[in-house]
Amino acid sequence: MKHPVDVHVGKRIRHRRWMLGMTQQQLAEKVGIKFQQIQKYETGMNRVSASRLWDIADTLDVAISFFFEGLAEGDPAVQNVEKLPGDVLTDKEALELLRSYYAMPENQRRRLFDLARVLSEAA
Incomplete structure (x- = not known):
């Protein structure tokens, strides 16, 4: 089962990559993995490890905190990920x-x- 935080982080990766006009293949090559792995990260199917998130943040020129912006605050289980109308990031x-x-x-x-x-x- 996908964890809401993994889904949120994946959406933020996709959003930033798209904003830079970068393909999944280009990001994967710069990080040193296969593009299929980027696909899995972006959908939340696979959890991004701390070291991999560090590499992705460096490649996308953002702070690590960028990937967690917009998460619901005060909910230790993070069951409710804040969503913009119509899920703007998609x-x-x-x-x-x-x-x-x-x-x-x-x-x-x-x-x-x-x-x-x-x-x-x-x-």
């Missing part, structure tokens, strides 16, 4: 929007972010 349109957002210069991103916040509060 929505191609949302990921494409994020990729475009981070491709913008920071001053433009800040203005767009402020605009989105105002529009969401008005809705």
Whole structure:
């Protein structure tokens, strides 16, 4: 049975890899494993060891904590993994929007972010 934390970490790996425009094969080669193993990590079928997560974080240029962001706090069994509406990390349109957002210069991103916040509060 898949553990919710393993599923969450896998989704975060897939999300970051996709944001960088990297294939499973490219990530696997840089980490020194087969792409099938990346597939298993990304679906939560296989648990990522600490040393492998370290290598993946280094390759994807993020801190280890990145993979755990968004987990439910205060639940020792971690039975409830927080989910964004429609599970944003699996929505191609949302990921494409994020990729475009981070491709913008920071001053433009800040203005767009402020605009989105105002529009969401008005809705």
